[in-house]
Amino acid sequence: MVLDRLQQLAHHVNATTPPPHPFDPLSTSEIDAAVALIRKEHGSLNFNAVTLYEPRKAQMMAWLKDPENAPRPARAADVVAIAPGGKIYDGVVDLDQRKIVEWKHTPNVQPLITMEDLQEVEHIALYCDPWTIGYDERFGTGVRLQQALMYYRPHVDDSQYTYPLDFCPIYNAETKQIIHIDVPSVRRPLNKAPPNNYLPASIEKEGGFRTDIKPIHITQPEGVSFQVKDRIIDWQNWNIHVGFNYREGIVLNNITFNDKGNVRPIFYRLSLAEMVVPYGNPEHPHQRKHAFDLGEYGGGYMTNSLSLGCDCKGAIHYMDAAFVNGAGASTIIKNAICIHEEDAGILFKHTDFRDESMVVTRGRKLIISHIFTAANYEYCVYWIFHQDGTVQLEIKLTGILNTYSLNPGEDTKGWGTEVYPGVNAHNHQHLFCLRVDPNIDGPDNTVFQVDAVRGPGEVGSAENQYGNAFYAKKTKYTTPVESMSDYDGFTTRTWDMANTNKLNPYSKKPVSYKLVSRDVPPLLPKENSLVWKRAGFARHAIHVTKYSDDEIHPAGRHVPQTSGEPSHGLPAWIEAAGSNCSIDNTDVVLWHTFGLTHFPAPEDYPIMPAEPMTLLLRPRNFFTRNPVLDVPPSFSRSPSQVAAGANNCACKKNDGSSVLV
Amino acid sequence: MVLDRLQQLAHHVNATTPPPHPFDPLSTSEIDAAVALIRKEHGSLNFNAVTLYEPRKAQMMAWLKDPENAPRPARAADVVAIAPGGKIYDGVVDLDQRKIVEWKHTPNVQPLITMEDLQEVEHIALYCDPWTIGYDERFGTGVRLQQALMYYRPHVDDSQYTYPLDFCPIYNAETKQIIHIDVPSVRRPLNKAPPNNYLPASIEKEGGFRTDIKPIHITQPEGVSFQVKDRIIDWQNWNIHVGFNYREGIVLNNITFNDKGNVRPIFYRLSLAEMVVPYGNPEHPHQRKHAFDLGEYGGGYMTNSLSLGCDCKGAIHYMDAAFVNGAGASTIIKNAICIHEEDAGILFKHTDFRDESMVVTRGRKLIISHIFTAANYEYCVYWIFHQDGTVQLEIKLTGILNTYSLNPGEDTKGWGTEVYPGVNAHNHQHLFCLRVDPNIDGPDNTVFQVDAVRGPGEVGSAENQYGNAFYAKKTKYTTPVESMSDYDGFTTRTWDMANTNKLNPYSKKPVSYKLVSRDVPPLLPKENSLVWKRAGFARHAIHVTKYSDDEIHPAGRHVPQTSGEPSHGLPAWIEAAGSNCSIDNTDVVLWHTFGLTHFPAPEDYPIMPAEPMTLLLRPRNFFTRNPVLDVPPSFSRSPSQVAAGANNCACKKNDGSSVLV
Incomplete structure (x- = not known):
């Protein structure tokens, strides 16, 4: 030693x-x-x-x-x-x-498919989107396989997604051979529709670009309000270490908040740990389309190198990402992470109607983002820090729909939408798994389910005469099995990560962070279906586990070609922990599956306008007071100032950049 | 004639x-x-x-x-x-x-309480928030009443909400007399805690303002991208008439979208038509706290006059609002409506991994907003138009919690939170009613409930072998009674307003706009409770009615002091329309109640950091294609450009205002 x-x-x-x-x-x-x-x-x-x-x-x-x-x-x-x-x-x-x-040596697993692996297939079969095979019972786990979703391009600059081909080769990555081709019983010849393109040359031919958008300039003449030392960011009382890996992309560690000189830990680690995109068409072999974009390809590996003024506007700090390639050489993605500030609109405002005293204060946010391209699709991931202690995760979905061929007049049977003649975009879900390692004033935390429910007593009873009683019903999760729970829209369910050892001195409630998440569809593939077995993390909106250093990947360490028998990751850990495992007042991890169900429409094609979704981690009973009162107001006047006729005294009104039209 | x-x-x-x-x-x-x-x-x-x-x-x-x-x-x-x-x-x-x-002459009603009415009470009983009485069975509807929520200010510049008084005078607006005082059986003497203030003089005394926020300037050196002619706005294919009235505030009429030269109607009228804020404390007389801020006070009457660079940043176009005062003179609120553009981040992006061709295009939004102060509370209402045809309604809640006194050591019994010593902030809901008069390619529209559900067939069956089938189940509402429906978080329910007479040529589905709303708690006061009876619109997330010129206010034309027996507005109209009333393929109105349930915490005090909520109206099967392909990209390169080594050709990269840190 x-x-x-x-x-x-x-x-x-x-x-x-x-x-x-x-x-x-x-x-x-x-x-x-x-x-x-x-x-x-x-x-x-x-x-x-x-x-x-x-x-x-x-x-x-x-x-x-x-x-x-x-x-x-x-x-x-x-x-x-x-x-x-x-x-x-x-x-x-x-x-x-x-x-x-x-x-x-780890037998019977397949590690994720890298971009290089994908390129290999591309070189053999022109214009295909190579996907992991998911799991195909005919081939099992032993041989490293990819399925090649095939497309045709009439011209090198045409979008191939308008020309899906109906067959699907299976590629052996080890031998670099096509070992099988799935051909459907109903054949669908090549689409005869004209191209449907989104790149500038095509738009120019169709009448060109609109010319009526005047520029908006966003500038910070005095520089940014954050400081970066190596990979640690200091901003508006927040302190955050920004990591990055090949799978999860951005990893945020040791997140603290300086509460009037007291540096309080909040999260030990935050990441988007896994995701699955099940498609809803039951016809063979579309069941294989249920990409785990993080665990099967790597959100880090697929990360875009970002461009100034394109992906983010304003004053930008970039960080690069380093990886290994197949040959063992280190490689760099430049500008993998974008860090910048944005104006956040009104932070708080109040006018007292009786004396016209008022205050209006504008907010600011810090955004740590990366964007990754998973074959046809783009995920823009924004970790947003607010001055008031809120952490927001926003994801924008864009890119191109996965498409399949459709014969003229063929019925989609409700499993997809004809977004363009001959182009069938199948129903799908995007289910993400947020991993939260809370550290709310220390590692010993407890998770509560919080439901907004009606109070006891019927209308007219002594205890509830007017029937208006309602309250926050809190249910403590004491074991991982108990914690496996779903969203309830009727009670607008939220979850508190609390430190029960520390009560807020005013409210006497435990200091906590509340997960507020509203885009929480259930996993639509049925119980015991292939996806259900492989994506165990997606069976519930919430799982809580006792912390373990090795439990990072909720669908398992090696995801490709897992059969789901047994299920890896979360279900296995929870089973192994047993019914005696306590998650009450100890070091816990909360796993939250959220996302959306997408029924495509023609307006999503040939490239999809970004669709946003968001969730919040909000301090509740954590501070003793609104923590942003010391953010300088844009405008304020006190009752006595109003009375003295000094309407604008002590007020920094407009910073000079705003103008009247 | x-x-x-x-x-x-x-x-x-x-x-x-x-x-x-x-x-x-x-x-x-x-x-x-x-x-x-x-x-x-x-x-x-x-x-x-x-x-x-x-x-x-x-x-x-x-x-x-x-x-x-x-x-x-x-x-x-x-x-x-x-x-x-x-x-x-x-x-x-x-x-x-x-x-x-x-x-x-309209007997047995009370029209809303104006700001002047409120000021009258204020002059008589110093430091009170006069509220409509809601409904009090002891006094009925005949006499025009207000309840005075009482506060004390130790000093003129202190926030009175830290010093709630425990009694509640009832004021007769006609005779200008206090006719009764409600005194609780448990008395609560004046709070002895020191003031908890948010105005600058107090913050200065406590250590002053933070000095580490560098300015962000947002400028449009070439002007804005919208044109305003009288009250009609033309922007990015949208055309919108901006109205305003004393109750709803902003009213948007005759909203159309220029789809490649074809001006297509979308909405005849959009407004926030009503709201109710029930409080959850069953103790008398708190059941009376369930303000209808629009119908009882007027969101227009309470609208703030906005300040450049404070409420909105950038290049701003304002509109004033004209009202009558009690004496019959016209009055003006200057800068009641703010109209401005904002950068909207990435509009769409895609990189083709095989050839590194790519496009990234930034979006823009147009925001039409107003802010109103309802006694202690502020509502910031943002109608946001996106280039892709989406209309977003965002509401930010800020201002000050309604507070009541609490004795030292007294239990809140779960009906509220002690946000500061001696200050009890009661549980409450903010339930808004959005009125949508759709005009989707014409007035004859139909509303469908859309649920994401699992397909038929068990796992292993021929029709659903892998169990992954799922689809959008659409249920047509044929009568108003049928349409009375709730949110379902499990099916992530949405609603389509469709023109079934016009099918999308590609998808063969009716052209439609989809309501996507996720903050949809039920009305927590119980069935047949006072609030349930008075706020009939809030009993369901959705009501659909056949259009009638006189059906604008879903809680009735005159809301104060209604007993709810019978219920006015929506329930009355639906009952009157009868079970034979068809809402299939005719001129319909959709009423959507959404909002949130608020369990206060100390960080909401003494003034609340803005809490946002949002909903979307999205075109689905309305366009034949992504309608924003002609927005100039920030950066693009085609496969043939990449092949020719001309990485930056034909690309407008950075507009010059963004910089590296």
Whole structure:
């Protein structure tokens, strides 16, 4: 141990740059170092992932509390590699000690399909969207497969989604061969409709672009209001470490709020941990279309390099993302993460009608975002921090519908919509899994279900004479099994993550953060269906588990080609934890599945106007008072100022940039 | 008739300004003219409202279709006045013919309480929030009453809401006398806690304002992208008449969308027609706290005069609002309506992974807003138009919680929260009623309930082998009674307003607009409770009625002091229409009740950070294609451009205002 520590210190002393923060993603040199160590010992491999092996929480919490004296968590790499012949290896490399600490063959799994894997298929079968096969019982898990959703392009600049082909080759990624082609019993010849394109050359031909949009300039002449030190952002009392990995994309760690000098922990870790997009057409082989875009492809791997003034406007801070490629070299996506501020409209306002005293204060928000392209589709992920302590997750869905061929006059049978002649866009859901590791004034937290319900007593009774009684019914989840629960629109159900050891001094209620989420459809594939078995996390809107360092991926570590028998991830963990596992006043993780059901329409085609959805994490009984009272008002006047006739005194009205039309 | 027409024409010829648009609110001169005509005939009155008597729809539709030849609807005033002795009169004045066409005494009603009425009480009992009495069975409807929620201010600049008093005087507006004082059995002496203030002088004393927010400037150096002609706005294919009245505030009429040269009607009229705020504390006399802020006070009357750069940023177009005062003089609220544009982030984006062709286009929105102060509370109402045909209604709730006194150590019994020592903020709901008069490619429309449901066939069956089938189940509402329906979170229920006479040429589905609303709690006061009886519109999320010119106010024309026996407004109209009334393929109105349930917390005090809620009206199967493809992209490159190595050709990247940090 002493030797370890010395070695570690020596490493730090020798380094020309300060050591990375333990939450930082691996740098390119760390990726290269990990690959070199593995190659030396295990020879030629195809690298599927080399990512931060996140510090164990117990050690990390100790270090966060006392970075000067507590041992600094080691830097380590979490590695997935495929050996010739298709054997899958999972490993951990200690980068401080420069040694492989774990290396094991994992049978009967398939790690995610990388962009390079997808490109391989593309080279063999022109114009296809290679998808993971999902699961096909004819081929099982042993062979690494992709299904190729086929399209045709009349011209290189035409959108191929107007020309879906009716057959579906199955591709073996190991042998690089087509091993099977699914051909439907009803054949659908190539669509004869003219192209339906969205790129500028086509728009120009159809009459050109509109010319009546005047520019809006958003500028911050004095700079931004946030500070970034390495990967830690400091903004309006918030402090956030911004991580990133190949699967989840943005990971936010150690989120705290400076409450009048008292730095209070709120979340240890926030991420979008998984998602599934089941399609609703029961005809074979469309059941295979239920992409786990994070677990099967990687939201990080598919992340866009962003462009200034296009994806985000204003004063932008970018962060890059580093990955490994199949050959083991480190690669960089430039501008993977966008960090910027936006005006947030009115933060609060009140006018006292009796004396015309008033205050109006404008808000500001900080947005940490990335965008990833999953084959045909785009997900724009915005983590939004508000000054009042609210964290908002907004996701905008855009890109192109997955399409399939339809014969002239053919009935979609309600499973899809003909969005253009010959183009059938199938019904689908986008179900996301938000992983919240709460740290509400400390790690020992409890989750309550909160339902708005009517009070007891019938109309006319002594206790409820006028029938107007209602209250917030709180139900504590004491075990993971108990916590498996659904949304209830009738009670406008919310969930409180509370620290029951600390009561708000005024309300005497536990300090808490409330999850307010309203786009919460159930998983529509039926119980015991293929998707239900594979996407266990999506069976309920809420699961709560006791914290475990290794439970990050709610559909399992390796998602492609899992049969769902048994179900990986959340259902397995909850079963293993057993009915005696307590989640009352301990370190817990809340998993929330939300999203939307999409019945396509022609206005979604040939490219879909962004459809937004959102959820909030709101402080409730956390502060003793509105925490934004000290945000300078845009305009204010007190009763005595009004009485003195000094209407505009002490008021910073317009900042000068707004004008009358 | 010929004489009428001549008279009308003469009036128009004589006028120095062109005649107002028939949808325009009454001008000050029209208000003055109406009052003069009434005074001449009926002597001294207290004027409660003089507002536009809206043109009858049949006549208006004919005129809109052919303004050159169809008779122009007459300008008329809708008048409510109170005669000495408290007799209520409803009248209509034809302003073109300069005569009173209707004047009738309306017994057993009370018109809304105006700001002047409220000020009257304030002068008598210092520091109170005068509310309508709601309904109190001890006093009934005959006498015009207010309840005075009492507060104390230690100092003129202190917020009185920290010092609620426990008694409640009842005020007779006619005699200007206190006729009764409700005193609770449990007395609660004046709060001894120090003030909890939000105005700058207090914040300065507590340490001052934060200094780390750098300005964000939003400028439109080339001007705005909309044109305003009188009260008609033209923007990004939208055309909208912006009206305003004393009750609903903003009224949007004759909303059309120019679909490639074809001007298509979408909505004849949109407004927030009513609201109710029931409080959940069953103890007497808190059951009386269930304000109908629109029907009992008037969202227009309570509208704020807005300040440039405070309430809205950027290039702003304001509209004023004209009303009558009690004495019969016309008055103006300057800058009552704010009209401005905002950047709307990414409108659509797609990258083709195989060739790196891409497009990213930013969106724009147009916002028509007003803010009104209802005693302690503020409602910020934003009608947002998107380029893609979506209309969004966003409401931000801010202002100050209604508070009541609490003894030290007293239990709130779950009916409220102690947000500050001695300050009990009661549970409440904000339930709004959106009135939609659809005109989806014409007035004959049909409303469908749309539920996302699982397909038939068990897992393993031939029709649903993998169990993944799901579809949009559509249920037509054929009668108003059938249409009385609730939100279903499990099916993520939406509602389509469709024109079944016109099918989308591609999808073969009727052209429609979909209501997507997710904040839809039920009315929590019980069936047959006082609030349930009075706020009939809030019993269901949806009611659909056959259009009638006189059905505008879903809780009735005169709301104060209605007992709910019988219920006015929606329930009465639906009962009167009978079970044979067809709403299938005819001129219909959709009424949607939505909102939220608020369990207060200390962070809402002493002034509440704005809490937003939103709903969408989205075109579905209305267009044949994404209608925003011709919005100029921020960045694009086609496959052939990428192949030619010309990455940035034909692309307007950054507009120059965005910068790297």
